[in-house]
Amino acid sequence: MNHYQFEDIYVGLKEEFQVTVSEEMLTQFCSITKDVNPLHTDETFAKEKGYDSKVAYGMLTASFLSTLAGVYLPGERSLIHSVDSKFTKPVYVGDTLTVSGQVTECNEIFSVFTMKTVIVNQKGEKVLRGKMQIGVL
Amino acid sequence: MNHYQFEDIYVGLKEEFQVTVSEEMLTQFCSITKDVNPLHTDETFAKEKGYDSKVAYGMLTASFLSTLAGVYLPGERSLIHSVDSKFTKPVYVGDTLTVSGQVTECNEIFSVFTMKTVIVNQKGEKVLRGKMQIGVL
Numbered sequence: 001m002n003h004y005q006f007e008d009i010y011v012g013l014k015e016e017f018q019v020t021v022s023e024e025m026l027t028q029f030c031s032i033t034k035d036v037n038p039l040h041t042d043e044t045f046a047k048e049k050g051y052d053s054k055v056a057y058g059m060l061t062a063s064f065l066s067t068l069a070g071v072y073l074p075g076e077r078s079l080i081h082s083v084d085s086k087f088t089k090p091v092y093v094g095d096t097l098t099v100s101g102q103v104t105e106c107n108e109i110f111s112v113f114t115m116k117t118v119i120v121n122q123k124g125e126k127v128l129r130g131k132m133q134i135g136v137l
Numbered sequence: 138m139n140h141y142q143f144e145d146i147y148v149g150l151k152e153e154f155q156v157t158v159s160e161e162m163l164t165q166f167c168s169i170t171k172d173v174n175p176l177h178t179d180e181t182f183a184k185e186k187g188y189d190s191k192v193a194y195g196m197l198t199a200s201f202l203s204t205l206a207g208v209y210l211p212g213e214r215s216l217i218h219s220v221d222s223k224f225t226k227p228v229y230v231g232d233t234l235t236v237s238g239q240v241t242e243c244n245e246i247f248s249v250f251t252m253k254t255v256i257v258n259q260k261g262e263k264v265l266r267g268k269m270q271i272g273v274l
Contacts (some may be wrong), residue, residue: 001173015158019171028165033200036138037207037215039274049274057205058217059196063170066196070174078174080195082267084221097233130219137186 002075139212
């Protein structure tokens with residue numbers, strides 16, 4: 001876990017990590033949320049709708065932004081104020097995602113910074129893009 | 138599960154549901170994301186930072202927006218394009234959340250609608266507010 005203090009944060013600072021999406025993650029996410037939408041639970045339905053297989057929940061992919069802030073940037077002192085996410089490509093079980101954030105703005109008055117977030121799959125395709133505002137405790 | 142078609146969606150249409158945040162949800166969310174930030178895992182750390190107890194992950198609270206779209210509005214035909222969330226109050230284990238969405242705009246050309254989202258706790262305090270853009274398959 002990283003321990004960035006607000007003074008260590010600067011525009012351009014970047015952190016990233018990789019994670020592979022598993023069947024179990026979808027099952028656990030369903031267990032938490034009770035989102036039983038067939039796009040995420042029914043292979044046949046998803047294929048009928050034109051997808052390769054069951055699609056991972058967008059908000060599951062977005063959940064890794066929690067880790068990006070809470071473990072990597074800034075790590076321990078993280079307090080997430082807001083998260084904006086656009087889902088730009090489907091994510092499937094077995095996809096390896098690179099989750100990255102880069103600081104775009106620092107607000108010294110409130111000890112809050114903004115970062116641009118991008119998640120790409122193993123083919124280099126952008127599956128999520130957005131931004132987060134994070135306070136540093 | 139609801140089965141709204143795009144033609145059924147109109148400005149002002151609202152759906153909501155309730156969910157109680159459990160310790161197990163935090164454990165499962167941590168298992169999925171590996172977000173081991175102490176604010177969410179260490180009672181003592183959270184209290185030192187001025188909170189009543191461990192704080193639920195903001196992105197766990199936001200995960201219920203997946204259910205709001207995928208099960209309630211529009212339900213089966215949901216395809217989430219984007220989710221913007223602001224976290225306005227801490228959420229704790231045992232809190233009962235009312236997760237609601239109300240349609241603010243319909244785009245007939247793309248069969249996409251926008252909804253305003255609000256999540257309040259059992260005290261009526263707003264813990265999350267934001268918006269989602271959702272396609273109807």
